[in-house]
Amino acid sequence: MALCFFSPPAPPIRRITCQALSVAVPSVAVEVAPLPVNPNSSLSCALNCTHFQSCSGCTQEYNLHHPVVIDEAIGFFNKLGIKDFSFDSCRLWGWRCRAKLAVRGSSTNPLIGLYEEGTHTVVDIPDCKSHHPNINAAVQLLKKGIIELNVEPYDEDQGTGDLRYVQIAVTTHDTSLPILERYKNGKVQVSLVWNSRSENSANTGKLNALANFLWGNGGPKRKVHLIHSVWANFQTSSNNIIFGNRWRHLLGERDFWEHIGGIDVSLAPSSFGQANTRAFDSLLRKLQKYVPEGASVVDLYAGAGVIGLSLAVSRKCRSVKCVEVNKESRQSFEKTVERLPTNVESNISWHHADASIEPTSWLLGSDVVVVDPPRKGLNPSLVKELRHISAVELRTSKRPEKVKDEKRPWILRAREDSIQIENTTVHEENQSLPQTLIYISCGWESFKEDCSSLLASKEWHLHKAHGFNFFPGTQSIEILAVFKRGRGASTKKKKLGKKQKRPH
Numbered sequence: 001m002a003l004c005f006f007s008p009p010a011p012p013i014r015r016i017t018c019q020a021l022s023v024a025v026p027s028v029a030v031e032v033a034p035l036p037v038n039p040n041s042s043l044s045c046a047l048n049c050t051h052f053q054s055c056s057g058c059t060q061e062y063n064l065h066h067p068v069v070i071d072e073a074i075g076f077f078n079k080l081g082i083k084d085f086s087f088d089s090c091r092l093w094g095w096r097c098r099a100k101l102a103v104r105g106s107s108t109n110p111l112i113g114l115y116e117e118g119t120h121t122v123v124d125i126p127d128c129k130s131h132h133p134n135i136n137a138a139v140q141l142l143k144k145g146i147i148e149l150n151v152e153p154y155d156e157d158q159g160t161g162d163l164r165y166v167q168i169a170v171t172t173h174d175t176s177l178p179i180l181e182r183y184k185n186g187k188v189q190v191s192l193v194w195n196s197r198s199e200n201s202a203n204t205g206k207l208n209a210l211a212n213f214l215w216g217n218g219g220p221k222r223k224v225h226l227i228h229s230v231w232a233n234f235q236t237s238s239n240n241i242i243f244g245n246r247w248r249h250l251l252g253e254r255d256f257w258e259h260i261g262g263i264d265v266s267l268a269p270s271s272f273g274q275a276n277t278r279a280f281d282s283l284l285r286k287l288q289k290y291v292p293e294g295a296s297v298v299d300l301y302a303g304a305g306v307i308g309l310s311l312a313v314s315r316k317c318r319s320v321k322c323v324e325v326n327k328e329s330r331q332s333f334e335k336t337v338e339r340l341p342t343n344v345e346s347n348i349s350w351h352h353a354d355a356s357i358e359p360t361s362w363l364l365g366s367d368v369v370v371v372d373p374p375r376k377g378l379n380p381s382l383v384k385e386l387r388h389i390s391a392v393e394l395r396t397s398k399r400p401e402k403v404k405d406e407k408r409p410w411i412l413r414a415r416e417d418s419i420q421i422e423n424t425t426v427h428e429e430n431q432s433l434p435q436t437l438i439y440i441s442c443g444w445e446s447f448k449e450d451c452s453s454l455l456a457s458k459e460w461h462l463h464k465a466h467g468f469n470f471f472p473g474t475q476s477i478e479i480l481a482v483f484k485r486g487r488g489a490s491t492k493k494k495k496l497g498k499k500q501k502r503p504h
């Protein structure tokens with residue numbers, strides 16, 4: 001998940017400036033930026049970013065391949081019997097393909113970046129080393145446009161100014177380029193968050209002028225084609241929420257495509273998108289191996305359904321149900337479905353619903369449940385149902401085969417707001433509950449809590465765990481954990497071992 005850049009002042013974060021760690025990194029993904037020859041050298045894996053001391057984005061300057069938190073993770077999983085926990089270092093620099101940046105300062109000296117730690121002062125970060133280089137190129141062009149067109153950056157205290165934030169996303173899926181050149185030559189979708197109610201407000205002349213400036217200087221007619229498209233988002237609220245509800249496509253291609261997990265994925269600027277495209281792809285390819293062919297899958301916290309749809313194709317799933325609370329993701333899901341291979345036989349659906357409300361209704365009929373919650377972790381009601389899954393199973397098995405007239409309003413609403421892509425292949429309805437739980441986590445602290453709670457119920461055991469370096473330079477890691485129903489072989493063995501030691 002994307003880092004939360006715009007939080008209110010927080011307690012100071014521990015900065016790690018030099019750590020020469022000697023723990024071996026079990027697995028290293030190298031595709032575009034090869035890791036240095038000696039992966040344990042702190043200097044060869046250094047961030048080397050001039051903004052490190054002032055910018056709040058990164059907290060670890062050396063050993064980017066080895067976030068400090070990984071030692072804790074290795075110990076945590078080791079205690080739970082996972083001896084083969086792997087950590088994929090992924091790309092260490094230029095990994096961020098999606099950035100939300102604040103625009104402050106003045107029209108003659110615009111600042112585009114992140115807040116300084118614990119303040120509301122924006123730090124200009126034109127040479128950020130985590131950004132895909134074309135994000136920095138787009139920021140440079142945007143600054144030029146602001147200065148030339150006299151665009152006023154937002155003033156938080158007064159609520160005045162034109163441009164509040166910019167979201168810049170890079171697509172690395174230009175099929176007109178050879179594969180090896182696609183990442184480096186990614187084009188950027190620029191979303192300008194404008195301080196007005198709509199495209200009819202008084203200051204939108206400048207918005208159009210700025211969009212035309214970006215297109216004219218970075219569009220397809222230029223030698224270096226940088227800009228994929230320009231969007232506007234309208235936001236006048238004085239709170240911390242970056243985006244308003246109104247989006248307008250201004251210039252360039254409307255649809256933004258990426259290729260992740262073996263499928264073409266459409267991502268609207270309003271929909272959730274992973275910041276580290278390459279690392280997410282590695283995670284998905286690992287995840288696919290844990291889903292049996294032909295399984296029924298429910299993808300909770302699904303966003304635009306990238307995980308579920310990639311499983312529908314790679315694992316030939318019988319059915320895939322995606323559940324997501326943000327209705328903006330629906331459009332991206334529909335477009336992605338349109339580009340799936342024609343031989344996909346799954347029954348696929350996307351539901352605009354809150355996964356915390358009656359979670360059993362979503363779990364029912366699936367062999368595998370995939371959860372990818374925000375940083376705060378799973379909703380308590382879902383943890384509760386998963387902790388008591390045998391009792392839920394018993395309860396549901398006693399229910400009549402089909403509920404004829406569904407009356408529960410939240411279920412009816414979710415049905416209304418859903419998209420159903422039925423296939424000609426008729427699959428038998430399945431009333432079982434999942435035997436496998438795949439947990440993708442971007443919040444290490446909440447994951448530990450959820451994991452301990454699930455294991456304490458004795459309904460689940462941990463089967464495998466892997467870590468991914470989604471946010472090099474920070475203390476965040478992404479975890480892929482696979483749980484299976486029941487107590488698991490290691491618990492049984494331990495018990496057996498204890499019995500044998502007892503004196504007769």
Ligand SMILES: C[S@@+](CC[C@H](N)C(=O)[O-])C[C@H]1O[C@@H](n2cnc3c(N)ncnc32)[C@H](O)[C@@H]1O
Pocket residue numbers: 001272273274300301302303304305306307323324325326353354355356372373374375379442
């Ligand atoms: C970490 S993102 C994962 C999105 C998606 N799996 C992906 O990788 O593209 C978490 C998603 O959960 C959604 N979400 C948050 N709370 C939810 C809830 N109670 N029910 C359903 N979706 C929720 C958010 O809107 C967001 O799209």
